[in-house]
Amino acid sequence: MKKIIIFTVSALLLGVMACSKGEAKQADIALSTIQCGMCESTIERGMSKIKGITNFDVDLKTKTGRVNFDAAVIDMAAIEKAISDLGYQANNTIADPVAYEGLAPCCKIGGMSH
Ligand SMILES: [Cu+2]
Incomplete structure (x- = not known):
């Protein structure tokens, strides 16, 4: 009986x-x-406000974002969509046009050359 209880408790703990x-x-x-x-x-x-994303590091030089996420909560398609909603292209997911329009002039494509 004791063994069963211990087994049950440890199984529950593992699950949690x-x-x-x-x-x-x-x-x-x-x-x-x-x-x-x-x-x-x-x-x-x-x-940082998106649920399931634990860390997001942008490297401006390489124009790459390194994301750490919980795949049980969010997937790549949702992550790309979240970036698109901020006004930026993510892999092949193009930027949401309304969000892109709302970006500061320096943040639009070719912005740094103005
Ligand atoms: Cu910018």
Whole structure:
């Protein structure tokens, strides 16, 4: 009887741990339209509010975003959509046109050359 209880408790604990741990994944996303440091902070700040994203690092030089996320909560399509909603292209997901229009002039394509 005692053995069964211990087994049950440890199985429950394992289940809880698996749930809170989720499915940690990392991916690189091409952010081909970012222009400046403001884009970088817009994306990093915006992505920090998205559920399931644990970290988002933008590298302006390589125009790449490295995302750490919980695959049990969010998938790549939703992540790309969230970036698009901020006004930026993510891999092959083009920027939401309304969000793009709302960006500061320096953050639009070719912005740094003005
Ligand atoms: Cu910018």
